[in-house]
Amino acid sequence: MLLKLLNHTDIKWNENVFKKAYETGLSADKSYLSKTKDSSGSFTRGQAVLAMNTALSTDILGEDKTLIQTLISEGSVDSETAASLGYDTGKAAEAAVIAKIQGILAVSGTEITIDLNTEIKAISKNNVLIYEAGNKNNTLDISSVTPSGTKLKITTGNQVPGKSYTVELINIKDSEGNILTGLTGSFTGYAQIIMPPAGSASSSSPSKASLSVDSITAINAKQIQIVFNKEMEESSVTDISFYEIKDNGTEAISLAQGAVNYNNLTKTAIITLNNKISDRLTNLTTAKVTVKKGIKASDGSELENDINLEVKVEDLGITTLKNIEAVGEKAIKITLSEPVYDSTNNNILDVKNFSVELLKPKYTEIEESKGIAFSHAYTYTIQRAELLGSTIILTLTESISEGILIVHINSSETETPIQDYANNILSHRRFMFTYTKTGKTSSQVTVKKVKDNAITLGFSKPVTAKDLKLFHTDKNVVANMSTPVSIDEGAFVNEITFEFPDRMPIGTTDLFLVNSTDPSCKMFNIYGQYVPDQTIVAEVGPDKTAPHVTSTELNGNFSFKIYFNEVINRTVALDSASYSFTTAEEKSHISFTPMLSSDQKSVTLNLPKPLRDNTDYKVVVKNAEDLYGNKIASDIPFTFTNGEYTTPSLEEGKCFTLNSEGKIIIYFSEPMNEAQMLDKANYMVATTQGAIYSPLGTEDTVSKLSDRSVMLKMSTEVNLPNVKMSSITDLSGKILNSPYPAYLNAIDKERVMVKSADLIAKNKVKITFNSKLYNFSNNDISFTGVTEGAIRTAYVESMIVNGDDNTEVALVLDKDLSTDVKYNGFAISSLTRNNCYSKSVFGTGLSPLQSISIMDKVAPEVITFDHDSSDLTEPVEKVVLSGDILSAIVDGKVPKGTTGKITIYYSEPIASYSISLLTFAVEGYTVTAISNTVNNSEVVLSVKADSDNTPARTTVRQVYEIYDYSVNYFLPDKAWKVR
Secondary structure (H helix, E strand, O other), rough: OOOHHHOOOOOOOOHHHHHHHHHHOOOOOOOHHOOOOOOOOOOOOOHHHHHHHHOOOEEOOOOOOOOOHHHHOOOOHHHHHHHOOOOOOOOOOOOOOOEEEEEEEEEEEEEEEEOOOOOEOOOOOOEEEEEEOOOEEOOOOEEEEEEEEEEEEEEOOOOOOOOOEEEEEOOOEEEOOOOEEOOOEEEOOOOOOOOOOOHHHOOOOOOOOOEEEEEEEEOOOOOOEEEOOOOHHHHHHEEEEHEEEEEEEEEEEEEOOOOOEEOOOEEEEEEEOOOOOOOOOOOOOOEEEEEOOOOOOOOEEEEOOEEEEEEEEEEOOOEEEEEEEEEOOOOOEEEEEOEEEOOOOEEEEHHHEEEEEEEEEEEEOOEEEEEEEEEEEEEEOOEEEEEEOOOOEEEEEEOOEEEEEEEEEEEOOOOOOOOEHHHHHHEHHHHHEEEEEOOOOOOEEEEEEEEOEEEEEEEEEEOOOOOOOEEEEEOHHHEOOOOEEEEOOOOEEEEEEEEOOOOOOOEEEEEEEEEOOOHHOOEOOOOEEEOEEEEEEEEOOOOOOOOOOOEEEEEOEEEEEEEEEEOOHHHOOOOOHHHEEOOOOOEEEOOOOOEEEEOEEEEEEEEOOOOOOOEEEEEEEOEEOOOOOOOOOOOOOEEEOOOOOOOOEEEEHHHHEEEEHOEEEEEEEEOOOOOHHHOHHEEEOOOOOOOOOOOOOOOOOEEEEEEEEEEOOOOOOOOOOEEEEEOOOOOOOOEEEOOOOOEOOOOOOEEEOOEEEEEEEOHHHHHEEOOOOOEEHHHHHEEEEOOOOOOOOEEEEEEEEEEEEEOOOOOEEEOOOOOEEEEOOOOOOEEOOOOOEEEOOOOOOOOOEEEEEEOOOOOOOOOOOOOOOOOOOEEEEEEEEOOOOHHHHHHHEOOOEEEEEEEEEEEEOOOOOOOOOOOOEOOOOEEEEEEOOOOOOOEEEEEOOOOOOOOOOOOOOOOOOEEEEEOOOOOOOEEEOOO
């Protein structure tokens, strides 16, 4: 019947009913596994009670609630009655004060006071029972009960002086509405002592009352409670030699030191069977407890004779939670109502019996229910579960996050489930508790950072929101509103930055935090608590804080992205000199092109070729500036290791020989396994085109040049040799040219060549060689296209090795060229001299008489001119007004509809497909046409005045970027006065 109530519909007699009863936990008796309907043997009343108790606390199959919770929801059982009996009614377990009687004092022959550790909400004389200790039939009348805070004043019938009384408080309510049961204490009837005159024969101390035991009870199958009629001497009452406990009245159970815990206020000793974890009394039997003579009270009196009592062991209660709390950053302490164990003698429990999960709040709309609900966010890894009597300490691998947590006990089926000492296996229990590291669970709002156009608010507990706004000065003025902020779905943050379209007034300013009117967008924290609209005061001053990098991101192996905390200066951000990109040891420099995001808060360094696999790199932000001129104080470095993207290969174009020295230089595409790269057995060489492949001999060597290059030194000269390689892997184990051998055929001797020449500034040319140079002479490069010697190298600015292991030299010229690599209208190129002094690291000289075109890598610019024929003024950008507009000017202004032309003179031809009507904006005019067909270096705007009295001499602003025919971008946000 119980199994049917728990929704187990698949049971059949003589097949699985008894096995199912054991699996479900209705019985802890393993003999059930072999039972059948017709098995002999009695089923006692006690066993039936245990089965029913367990069933009430067991989850119904397929549902997330127990049988008792279902009966409560159906109205069959009163919730408070169930809670008073120790059942979990489904309410979230919270850390609560454990109600106790602190002490009872007889203040007169008809009045006693009771001190508790918690306030009482509701009590009457029907909730109090007072009787002679050990004799419940001999009760003391109660006239009235008056609660006052944590005290109770009770008016009683006439007390017998010196008699021991027991007090029981039954089903009372504390200030939180919790029903308290089983609160007991004792007191001695009031006896007024009349002192005789000093010096009389009767002035000596009255005789002491005899020490006796008021009661002995079995709290559960693990603990015995002994109540004395007097306060006891601590060292005596906790001495285990004064106690003997026999299971079933016959089998003595040894005690270990620390077994006795004494409470002086209640004169109560609680003995825990602690010699072994598995020590217990057999449930539903009678034990024998002996308190031995000689045990002392605090007044010096002793127990005159042994007290031997038979004690019924009836552990029928359900183990409940008393408290749950985090202890430290990675541990949770669970305190239960009675000692538990896992049926073994171990204090280290199987972690599979437990689970700990973090819940995350989320706004939901289910049917007509709207609001915040909690769902699973994360499950912690439990490293250790330690048993300490009625306490279990769970040690986690990860630190506990603030929020709502649930601890599960017996969450999965194991061989050693958690159970009490009556072998009642705890059904799956879920205990919820709130964890906060510091402070309250509400989110306190503070001002973290102030700029004149942005405010950063801090929240003491992480929050989430959508369409959240901040106003300054006056929340009814739309112009004072920040850009609305929305946090990503499911994310919670401790800080939110609000940006304003305009600068705020300097000084003390009121800030108004305003939630969305949409309930689903309102701000709430990780505890599911809403954060209301509120006013905060801030001191606003000029922004003097430099930008900083918030994070970086490697995108595949083609770009590196840098995120800043605020909008940054476009010119500085797009200047390559603001960054450096090298291998980690800074031996090789990586080419890149910076690109600024549309919100101007991130810069992407785009790479012309992919980074090498398994290689360490270093990126340094050398300069960054915000819109207010605040610059970073020092370099900001970042290091990272590129991942595995490609299969290793040979860089055939870089491999070469030194014929007469018998040297063969081999380059791989990425760092390789060093042991394999240097193993002679992995190479075979044909030293000439007519030779056959042979293994390396004893006099041949392989040496390391770098983590991705080697030098084979043969004992004979080589000429166009061939090399065969096998079994060489990269650092991740990928085989070179797998599954076939790799070949290098007809490897030519080293030739040091100029790979490229680029104009990178009007007076600066970068020369890139195909080899790593040992030295460079600036006289080895001359410039042609003009009279010999008209353009010379003033000095060498830098000499570096790039990511291809090639040397790059930056030459500063003694004259400026135009942005399209011309001088006085003549195209400039470069030439290596006849006898060069520059050499590679292997001693090979730079090849002579190489003619190299210089590539345009400089953006166009607006040229300048003398606009007023005065030596007292500087030249200005050449942006000139022409056409009908000139004849229409009256007092510097023109009427509506007047047309004209504005010509912008650039330093080189502008790609016509990079300009449109939207490229430029002219103040007071509409651009009706745009062209540069007559002269590609001149962009002509046709304009028309928008209104009467429009100033003739206006301003042109470039709105979108344009570029030359070498695709060098001229960036927007430039403005020029029209002459």
